[in-house]
Amino acid sequence: MGDAPGFPGAFLESLENDPASVAFEQGERRVRRGELLAMIRRIAAAMREAGLGPGKGVAVRTEVTPEAFAAHMAAHALGCRVVGVRPGYPAAHLAHVLGAGNDAVVVDRSTAAEVRGAAGPLEVLSLGPCPGAADLLAGPAGPPLAAAGRPDDVAVLAFTSGSTGRPKGCAITYRALRAHWAWEPDMRPPVVEEMARGFERYLLFGTLASLVVMEFLGACLVGGGTAVIAEDDGRPAFPYAIERYGITGSIATVPKLCRMLDLLRDAPADVGSLRALMVSGSPLAPHRLAEAVERLGPVVYQGYGQTEAGSISMLTPADIAGRPERALTSVGRPHPAVEVAVRDAEGRDVGTGREGEIHVRSPYLMSGYWDDPDETRDVLRDGWLRTRDLGRTDEDGFLHLSGRTRDxxxxxxxxxxxxxxxxxxxxxxxxxxxxxxxxxxxxxxxxxxxxxxxxxxxxxxxxxxxxxxxxxxxxxxxxxxxxxxxxxxxxxxxxxxxxxxxxxxxxxxxxxxxxxxxxxxx
Known part of the structure; x- marks a missing residue:
């Protein structure tokens, strides 16, 4: 990578090089790339004034808005450790996440009341006027930004849902994000580049605390696309927002995809604009994947990954068309930068065709679990991550999942x-x-x-x-x-x-x- 700028340097450069094109679309509102860059600089200047910089922790609990995304990028540009806070945490879990080494928390009007009771001594910063909080958007735009993140500092602390008893934080470094294809076009293998081109109009939903959501948002914006935040019209976004906004690319959980297929069977909608639909998050039954391809065309991708490891493998439309009997039961082939080994309980490679636990090595593995050295030692060994998933590889390099070692x-x-x-x-x-x-x-x-x-x-x-x-x-x-x-x-x-x-x-x-x-x- 040489002297290339650290994360998010390539992204900031992409905004500066194309200021007139639209980055975000939300109802009648259009936020151009130049406006987004000015917003990031304004928020970064206010964060710097609040004492934030390399090594400082910033939690972000907001709705999905251009301003919220700008807050994430501003904190990264300053070299902060960013904690995206998922909605729906019980009070004790929220307090645990906010207390994980953070110095400040960013809110908006919709989340301020929820966070204030759990924030403790943290400085509360807001996106817009909010009682008792400093407004990050009130000041002037700051100077041009240079990515200040130190390579081995934690860039993202991604917490789990909390179903383990309390949320676990996966620490992702600035070095790892600099190597990630979502934010660095020069890191994209051809198969990813082909998929990313389909995200010209990306349906953005969910939460920015999700690494997957941010991953594909980055792929969209760095590639010159527009992120569309759909307005709620009382109907499921899949498929009706796809039809209404001419969406070309999105991610979908298995439930979203299955519900869309059921709706399309009973009440057809025009989803012909789709060029890339990434299905991930849980196993998809082969018959449902085949149904999706038949109904939507050669636009369906399936991904396998973990918060700890990022994207591990991808099944492409070409894979499905070429070897459907094998591909439909798999989660595709590992990305070129990802090594996969299938090992037995003693840690020995079992070879092609035999089942074992999947281990992964790549440039964007987490560096460990936050404040949990015992769990970190259990899953990270000699540069390899134990996924705790069971599976096998076949002679064509496809990865097949069969279960989990964990309950x-x-x-x-x-x-x-x-x-x-x-x-x-x-x-x-x-x-x-x-x-x-x-x-x-x-x-x-x-x-x-x-x-x-x-x-x-x-x-x-x-x-x-x-x-x-x-x-x-x-x-x-x-x-x-x-x-x-x-x-x-x-x-x-x-x-x-x-x-x-x-x-x-x-x-x-x-x-x-x-x-x-x-x-x-x-």
Whole structure:
């Protein structure tokens, strides 16, 4: 990389080189690249005045707006450690994330009240006038920015959903982001460049705290595209915002894709503008992937990655067209900069075709978990990351996933761990034992199902009361889809609870969305 500017230097240069083109579209509003650059400089000047700079921590809890994105980029330009705060954290988790080495927190009018009670001693900065907070947009635009991030400093602290009991922070360095194809066009292999060209009009939704959302937003903007923030018209964005705004590219969770396919079957919409749709976050059934390709055309990509490792592999339309019988059951081939090894429990490579745990090495791995050296040592060894996912590679280089070494469920593209839910349920006075397992679900990828042995001395508690109990402890994402009462738990030959046998007890209607299940995240 030589003397190339550090992150986000290439992005700032792209704004300066094309000031007249539109970066963001939100309703009738258009924010041109030159205006976005001026906004970033203004916010950076105010942040610098507040004492922020290399090594300082800045949490950002806002809605999805051009100003919010500008705040992220301004903090990065100053060399800060940026913590995107996900919506929906319970109060204790929010306080934990805000307290993870941050010096300030950025809010907007919609989030100020939520954050103020958990901010503690942090300085509160706002995007626009807000009582008790310094307005980052009130001052003049600052001077041109040079990327000040030190290569080995943490650029992004990406926290998990908190379903592990408390959120874990994955530390991504400035060096890693400088090597990432999303922000650095010279790092893009041809297959990624082809996909990125499809993001000329990118449907932006969700939260900027998501590395995946930011990854594809970067690919769009650096490539000269426009990020479209759709206005809510009461209809699902997939497919109706695609039709209304002429969207050419977006990302979609498996639930979003499946719901769109169902809607298109009953009420067709014109989605012919699509050129690239990246599906990620949870396993997609082969028959659903085939249906998506048949309905949408050769525009469907499938990605596999982790917060700890970034994007690991990608399945392309060309892969699907060339070897559909093999490609449809895979998550594609690893990116050129990514090495994948499949190893047994002793850490030995098992070779092509055999199943084992997937290990990954790449320039953009996390440097570790924030303030958690034991967990870091467990997953990072000799430059390799243990993904804790099981799979195999075939003779054509495709990666196939088969399960997880960890007891987890992937709900709406979020990892939900069984242990904390089991502990929460078992703490209820009406419960003697509780076990949790996941099962495939077309709308949420997978769903959480709880199996409860009621306390012997009293009637079984109300299922909705148990769901609310879990919600209060762990948040919406961990709420079980179903709660099944059992007199005792079947035991496997190993002596452990037999969760497969428990799942076999589910009623045929168990896949329906229960009254206690939280809303979809997007």
């Amino acid at each position: 987890a469920v992937m709900v709406n593209a979020m990892v939900v761990y069984a242990g904390p839910i089991e502990r929460a349920l078992a703490a209820h006075p009406g419960v003697d034992e509780a076990y949790v397992a996941g099962a495939p679900d077309e709308r949420t990828g997978e769903a959480v199902h709880a199996f409860v042995v009621p306390a012997r001395a009293q009637a079984a508690p109300d299922p909705d009361a148990l769901r609310e109990w879990v919600r209060a402890e762990l948040g919406d994402g961990s709420v079980p889809r179903t709660v099944t009462f059992v007199p005792e738990v079947p035991v496997a030959p190993s002596g452990k609870p037999d969760k497969r046998a428990l799942l076999a007890l589910l009623a045929p209607h168990a896949g329906a969305r229960g009254p206690g299940q939280g809303p979809e995240p997007f």
